Amino acid sequence: MASVIEHISDETNRENVYKTKELNLWYGENHALKNINLDINENEVTAIIGPSGCGKSTYIKTLNRMIELIPGVKTSGEISYRGRNILDRSYKVEDLRTKVGMVFQKPNPFPKSIYENVVYGPKIHGIRDKKILDEIVEKSLKGAAIWDEVKDRLNQNAYGLSGGQQQRLCIARCLAIEPDVILMDEPTSALDPISTLKVEELVQELKQNFSIIIVTHNMQQAARISDKTAFFLSGEVIEFNLTNKIFSTPSDKRTEDYITGRFG
Amino acid sequence: MAIREKYNTELKELQNKLTELGHFSIDALEKAVIALESQNVDLALKIMEEDTKANILEEEINDAAMLLIAKQQPVAIDLRRVIVAIKIATDIERIADFAVNIAKSTIRIGNEPLIKPIVHIKKMYDLNRDMLRLSIESYNEEDLDKAKRVSKMDDEVDSLYGETIKELLQINLEKPEFRSQITQLSFICRYLERSADHMTNIAEHVFYMVKGKRYDLNT
Ligand SMILES: Nc1ncnc2c1ncn2[C@@H]1O[C@H](COP(=O)(O)OP(=O)(O)O)[C@@H](O)[C@H]1O
Ligand SMILES: [Mg+2]
Numbered sequence: 485m486a487s488v489i490e491h492i493s494d495e496t497n498r499e500n501v502y503k504t505k506e507l508n509l510w511y512g513e514n515h516a517l518k519n520i521n522l523d524i525n526e527n528e529v530t531a532i533i534g535p536s537g538c539g540k541s542t543y544i545k546t547l548n549r550m551i552e553l554i555p556g557v558k559t560s561g562e563i564s565y566r567g568r569n570i571l572d573r574s575y576k577v578e579d580l581r582t583k584v585g586m587v588f589q590k591p592n593p594f595p596k597s598i599y600e601n602v603v604y605g606p607k608i609h610g611i612r613d614k615k616i617l618d619e620i621v622e623k624s625l626k627g628a629a630i631w632d633e634v635k636d637r638l639n640q641n642a643y644g645l646s647g648g649q650q651q652r653l654c655i656a657r658c659l660a661i662e663p664d665v666i667l668m669d670e671p672t673s674a675l676d677p678i679s680t681l682k683v684e685e686l687v688q689e690l691k692q693n694f695s696i697i698i699v700t701h702n703m704q705q706a707a708r709i710s711d712k713t714a715f716f717l718s719g720e721v722i723e724f725n726l727t728n729k730i731f732s733t734p735s736d737k738r739t740e741d742y743i744t745g746r747f748g
Numbered sequence: 749m750a751i752r753e754k755y756n757t758e759l760k761e762l763q764n765k766l767t768e769l770g771h772f773s774i775d776a777l778e779k780a781v782i783a784l785e786s787q788n789v790d791l792a793l794k795i796m797e798e799d800t801k802a803n804i805l806e807e808e809i810n811d812a813a814m815l816l817i818a819k820q821q822p823v824a825i826d827l828r829r830v831i832v833a834i835k836i837a838t839d840i841e842r843i844a845d846f847a848v849n850i851a852k853s854t855i856r857i858g859n860e861p862l863i864k865p866i867v868h869i870k871k872m873y874d875l876n877r878d879m880l881r882l883s884i885e886s887y888n889e890e891d892l893d894k895a896k897r898v899s900k901m902d903d904e905v906d907s908l909y910g911e912t913i914k915e916l917l918q919i920n921l922e923k924p925e926f927r928s929q930i931t932q933l934s935f936i937c938r939y940l941e942r943s944a945d946h947m948t949n950i951a952e953h954v955f956y957m958v959k960g961k962r963y964d965l966n967t
Contacts, residue, residue: 632939702823732960733961743824744822744823744826
């Protein structure tokens, strides 16, 4: 039994965008996140998997502090984004939102034109120059791989687009504010298989320029598109490692049972 | 429906085919040794004819494994179980090829009286048979102790091989007129030694399947 060959090692020296330390979260009495410690690297896709109700959405909603809109939520611990604790009261949530975009499960375009959907964020940030806005629209729609499909009908209502197109429009809307991080909560679970693959390919391209954190129910999707995977169970991180490792030789029996479909 | 029942039944079918291939190869080796001992050329020819069965079984195992991967998309140990089945099938199919090689040597020896009873060769065969049984059990039962025993037995085969070759070389000096037969008998020993190496490969695959790491049991 001479040689034992370890094939997997993390050789990247990427910076952390987020460092989560001993994060706890309660909805009233419900202890929804328990001692979470997670470091998320830039220019990587980090997948969050786990059965329903394990706290995936709760966790990513703390990363842009959307969670504080819910009454009765209490937190302890720390989430530092680019070195500053965003749970600190002095951290302005508006500053965070210009850096961290979010895409939801159901495409949620505004009932406005395609153009207006994309420029919504930039306009809030005070950009009025038509030429600059035009540029932002083209760049964002190209970035979301939907430009060719909509460039001739930018003034039509976004509701006329297919579900998959609407989701890519939402990604474009998110890119328009030039974020640093994109959070995605089950972004393809309402999409057909082809639209799903398009969004997956898009995620691969986007990670060149952004850091992406994606919650997914689809384990094959996590395996296909992510660099690292965190497995959540009942509010805890059971295992966080390279996706290759998680889907080949997970360390924890519970992770193995979950990814092989033995529960969840 | 129990969770992953479909995967489990399809895996079971794959394992059954692998076991069937294993039994086929054991039988082929056994017949090859019987044919050699009784200098039965007809039986040797029959072994050569029947070998296509092993090739077909191996192909069926590969096809079933591919379908299982496509339909069930297994990961982690579930995936290794299937990948390892493909590898083991290749090893077992090779063992049937060695039976054919032994049969060919038997035909070459023809009816020239054997220079001596083939005691060591039969011992090597016995070890091969037990190793193959154990290695297949170790796969089906995911039993690493059995896998380890297989690799231990390979050491015995190796030392028997060393002894037998030495003996044959000695006879070659004393009775050069039997050189052709001695060459064939040396080949046969070599086949049985190589065949045992394939069982050790199977044991390694089982280690890999269970542990997710590669082990070299052949050294
Ligand atoms: N708005 C809320 N108010 C109270 N409890 C909530 C709320 N949202 C989620 N929870 C609870 O927090 C836990 C985690 O939920 P969630 O983060 O939505 O899980 P997941 O996204 O993994 O399915 C669950 O027990 C859920 O019932
Ligand atoms: Mg959720």
